[in-house]
Structure formats: structure tokens, C-alpha cells
Amino acid sequence: MSNRIDEVIKKVQKEITESDIYRSIYRIPPGDTPRTRLLWILDTVYLHLHPSHVSRHGCKYFFTWGMGGISFLVFLILTFTGVLLMFYYHPDTANAYQDMKYLMHDVPFGPLLRNMHRWAAHLMVITVWLHMLRVFMTGSYKPPRQFNWVVGVCLLTLTMLLSFTGYLLPWDQLGMWAVTVGTNMARATPILGHEGPFGEQLGMTAYNDVRFALLGGSIVAGNALLRAYIWHCIALPLLVGILLMVHFWRVRKDGGISGPKLEG
């Protein structure tokens, strides 16, 4: 019986992998040979981020904890759910909160969409911290990877800023006051904030200091919501995208996943 099932599965598999359509998509001949293994990496656009060979220990989960990869996956999930959320969201104080209610009650799969974006955002902050912890603990910031660590620190900062700007968008008490508390700190910026050291002496007021620039006003209101929205949906994701390209490029150019120099 199970033999027969096996046979059927094999046959279906063969039908699929040898069909013109499948072959036109994948370009890779069927079978598991060293050549096809290479082609899977070299000839598929999604996998070509990888080198064709990796060190043996690089494949062990507990060497890298997969945390860089997981951070990237979560970033992709956030981009996907984020774009869908944008279809339902108006960045103005009259609509933003209503849009949330609408998502949670009327949009098909709306709650799943919103929850997933929210929890993935928190998760990404956590996985990026853990990725940094791993990179530190294996000493992978050491030569030749110093610069990639610096790029990583920029990504860490941007990840937290992305999460922070997103917090305001539902325009509820939680987000508004969290962002108020956060941006109030900007008032105290030395020289550039009106309550910071030397700010007042240099002519800073609540209407021209850095906090005003961040919020587009002296309080968290409509302009702040619009600015948070643009940072969150356009400017920061673009920056992160560019830095991720540099990051991955450097992982490859610096010799792949770090490891002890032993060969031999």
C-alpha cells in the first residue's frame, strides 16, 4: 500500500519537475548532483544572496542562532503586512483611529494583519538585539568585519526608530503618550533643545528647536502624525533596505560567516 503511494508521489513529482512550465521557472535540471546543488544557489534569484559553499559550522544553528537571517525574515514580513496596512490607513488625526477600529472589526483578516505587524515589530527589536549579542560573543566584529559591525549598529538604531515611529500611528492614548514621553527628551538636547544646556542662551524656544523639527509643531498633533508616517513607511524602510544591501554584501566579501582560522 505505502509502496503504491510512494510510487504515485514519485510519478506526480516527476510530472511536475519535468513539465515545461516548471522548467521554465526554475532553470534547474532535476536530480541531486553537485552540479544541481550549485545551480540552485547560483541560478535562483532568492538564493543567490548565498555563496555556493559555506563553512560546515556556519550551517549549525547554534553557531549563528540564525538571528541575522531571522531578523531579515521578520523585516520582510513587516514590509509585506505593512504595505497591506497602508491600504487601510489615513495618516490624519480625524481618520487614523477609526481606521484601526475598522481593521479590527470589519476588514477581512484585518486583526490578523494588524496583530502580525505589531508583534513582528516587537520581535524584530528582540532578534536584532540577540543577533548583536551573538556577533559579539563569537568575536565576529574583529578584522576583517569591523565595518560590518558599524553598519549593524546603524541597523540596530534604525530598527528601534522604525518601531518607535510606528507606535504613534494608531493615534490612541498608548502611542500618543509614549511618543510624547520619547520626544520630550529632544527638548533637553544640549545646544539644540530649548530646555537643554545652553539651548536658551542660543535662542532656542519651543518653536524652533529640534523637537519642533521632529514633530512639525510644539505638541504631538496632526503634523507629528504625518511626519511619523512618512518616516515609518518611506524614509526609514528605504534607509534600512540600503544598509541591508551593504550588510549582506559585506558578509560575503569579508569571507562569509566568521570562523576560526584552521583550514588544514
Add this chain to the structure above:
Amino acid sequence: MWQNIWLIVSKPDNIPIVLMMILVAFYTTVALRLGIKNDRLRRQAASNRASSEFQQGTALQESNGAATVDIFYTPEEMKLPKRVHTFPFLVKVEFLAALVVIVFLMFWSIFLDAPLEEPANPNFTPNPSKAPWYFLGLQELLVYFDPWIAGVVLPTLIIIGLMAIPYLDSQPHKGNGYYTFAERRFAILAFLFGFIGLWVVMVVIGTFMRGPGWMWFWPWERWDPHRVVSETNVDLNQFLANITGIKALATPTASMIIGFLAITLYYALTLGGTYRYAVKKQLPDLQLGLVRFMIKYWFFWTMMAIPIKIILRLVFHIKYIWVTPWFNV
């Protein structure tokens, strides 16, 4: 009591923090254990070589004294070549990890709704008003520092300090690309102290221990918005005036001078002391050159100043070290 704890822990926005605590504890333990295991293997290999019983092709597979990452393999996997095909060896693991993460996120999102509170209302300030959880460490430091330090200077120093790490490393060949503890004791302890002691722990305190008025409430205590704590804190110069009985120390001018001296003295003593120690022990850090040596330990001692200030406040009730007309430290 348990009810209260549960109430706090199960608040939807606090779930990620509970998750973070578990994951940080788990992975820190993993990293340290792997490091210690690796160190032991290396010591064994070294002594084996010394007693010339060391045979080529043992499980350790050491060459020229380089550390191994062989702790990861089953005997079966030891037979694999050192470099393997990415497909399927790595892709397989990535695929599995991706599946687990996606399924986990799906379940989380199906069973727990993201919080949505009342519509934003600028006329009603919630008490306490908390920043997003990952910034609560900084908000917690507001208890001990003015906003310009806790909110602006410290975050900037953290970012610059992290970026500077690879350039302030005097032993780049040690522990490069494998888990170890013995070879990088100071680096690892300092990093973990900062990351866990000063960042994660502060986040946890800010989330679970701080109630109305940012006052300390144990998780099992009910939040009482009317609680008043009378606490008299004095500035350093006043503190000195009190214990020495010299009235002149209590004036604003004295405060400016004493504060300046105290901070200058702090850096002079710590940096000078570290340098003397390094010279005495001939530490490799000296190879960084004087400038980089000083920058490295300036960052280190600035980090250590945070717990010191916290202790000064909690134990001696000292509010500011240095009071000037423009800023207070």
C-alpha cells in the same frame, strides 16, 4: 498577589518583554556554555600535544593551536568536508527556522490582539506615561539623571561606543570567530554588564516595577496613585557641607567648583589608575597607543559611572554631583 503579577505580565504589550527576558537568558547561557566548552577542548588539545600523545585525526582536529568549533558536530558530521554545499546544508536550516518563526508569529497574532486604547487625547495624561518598552531603560535612568543626559547624551554615547568596539580591540586575533570565555574575559564581562545589567534589567524595571508617578511598586503590589514618598535628596556639595560642617561648601559657587573637581577627579583617578595597572601588568591594551587607550577606558568608566551615580543616589541620597546655572550632572 499572583493575580496582580499576572495582570502585569499578561498585558498584551508586556508579552514581548517576557519573551525578551526568556530569550536573552537562554542565549546568553548558550553563548557562555559554548565558550567554556571550547576553552576546555583547547586546553585538552594543548596538553595532549605537550604530552605527545596527541594523535592526528582525533575528534579535536586542531591545527597550529587555532581554536575549534568542532563542539557543534556529531561524530557523523565530523566526516563532512570543512566547506559544504550551501544547498541543501544551509538552506535546509534557514527554511526550518523560517517555518518556525512564521508559525510562531501566526499563533501569536491569532490568539493575542494588539493593544488599542482610547483615542488620543492631549488633555488626559495617563499616569504613568511610559515610552515604548525598548526605551524604558533610558526612561528609568531619568530617575537618576536629567533628561539631557538620560535622553540625549547617553543614547548617543551608546551608539558611538558600540560602533567603536572593533577599533578599540587590542587583541583582534583572539576569539575571532568562535565562542570563548577565557580569551576575552574583560570584553565579554564588560559587554554583558552593559547589555544585561544596564539595558535589559533597566527595561524590566521600567516595565514591571514602575507605577504612577514613576514610583517603585513590586509586581505584586497594587498601584496606588496617591502614594507619596518623602525623600530628601541633596547635592554633593550640600552633602559635603553636612558631614564636614563647613557652611561655605553649601553655596552655589562652591557647588560649581566641587562638582567640576569631583568629575575631573573621577576620570583622572580611574583613567590614571587603569593606565598604571596596564603598565604594571604589561597588558596588550597598551599597544592601542595612548589616545585609543584613553578613549577605550573613557567609554568604560563612563558606563561604570551610571551604576555609581545610582548607588550614590540610593544610598547617600545625592541628587546632583555638579550644579551649574546651565546644566546639572
